[in-house]
Amino acid sequence: MGKSPDRIIFHIDVNSAYLSWEAVHRLQHGSELDIRKIPSVIGGDPVERRGIVLAKSIPAKKYNIKTGETLYSAMQKCPKLAVFPPRYDLYVRCSTAMHKILKEYSPKIQRFSIDEFFIDYTNMEKHFGNPIEGANIIKNRIHKELGFTVNIGISSNKLLSKMASDFSKPNKVHTLFPNQIPDKLWPLPVEDLFMVGKATAQKLHKIGINTIGDLAKYNPKSLEKHLKSHGILIWNFANGIEDSPVLDSPSNIKSIGNSSTIPFDVEDKNTAHMILLALVETVCMRLRNEHHRAGVVSISLKTNEFISYSRQKKLNCHTDSTNFIYETAISLFDETWKGEPLRHMGVRLSDLCSSEAVQLSIFEPEEWLKQKQLDSVIDKIRIKYGTDKIMRAVFLNSGIKPLLGGVSEEDYPVMSSII
């Protein structure tokens, strides 16, 4: 058998993931209604009707309901819409079960997000048949054992396989090899290309680029003038050029963050500081849980007019101390905030390093050791008895939750900019 120089990459994508998972979970627990077959969405709080649509069923699509729109507007489009709150523990379990099946088909698997995987199928033909046969085996096995459907895209790199899995849904296998690009990829609207968002698409339309084919045939140098390095990136993508490896250790977290939309407008500094503290508490707990320390603290703010801005600061030394990170966050906030009412706040920690082997710093304040012990005791109490058992006195009778956010899909980002 001759050696094939080309790689074979599969992209496996769960069809309306959150919704399918909820549907299968309900069916397994005796529900006679398959929520995939009625207009339904996952998202927000169905009682308070707050929040956004995270996933929708195919019948809900017919009402022109879009992922990301508010529940309020979705309910206006379809008053009979069934709404189910998100359940991240279920999603993590489904994703892990899928990962376990995929591990049987290749040693190289990358968890791209909670519902998307790349696997490197190169040289696996002798075990499971040609790529299309192999993909069908995997697709049918997931359907039979786990109860939900997936799309599998096959190609010679990650980008093309990801584009292929998006062709037509559900429960299908598609190929998009480089020789199929002109027929299958180029006629699509340029918005469908990975990394082409709304803003980029508008700029492209202005210079007469409407399809991926237009983009591929455009002069890359003039594209660079319009869009800087991003222009080159998407030009490469439009031509199917992308050669990143399938990374099999995806748990390499680059940052940990938390954000929350606040049910009221924050207009004073004290309340804002409290919300930051509540966010920092959960973020730091997660940071310590992952045995990491952070070197950069950033905050993001969104005003009631949906204008967002953010600031970040590099720390003198890496830390996982709640107090120190909180102090940095509020100093950033005080420098940044211009006094307008805030609707959404977030804290993110990046430049992470392991806390198991740490370079000691002569700049590290002495009281850190005590704080470290305090943080560790608080974490233990919260894990053992519940997060509401111990809280800072500042939150007493404040009406603000002492811990905001929690396990969010940021642990497995829905869409990553790095393929």
Place this chain on the structure above:
Amino acid sequence: MKVLMKPIEMIAYFEQEGIPTPIRFRTSSENGLHIVIKVNKIITKTEEKLAGNKMYVFRCMSFINGIEKVYELKYELSTCKWFLFKI
């Protein structure tokens, strides 16, 4: 058979490998009285992993009020709960 998915009280034995076998269970009937049903025969035992949640599904046969009936029991590993799934 109709889907009930009703939690039940169960006496079962577990093999050394950890696989359970239902022996008898108690459930309440429509008039609120407890009834105890002995599992006479296990016809099939399957394992399902729907949505990544492992359950054992037993298709069983018992005499209920003098009539021989076929029904399904489910054991959910993550919660250690038994259910009368279908009857």
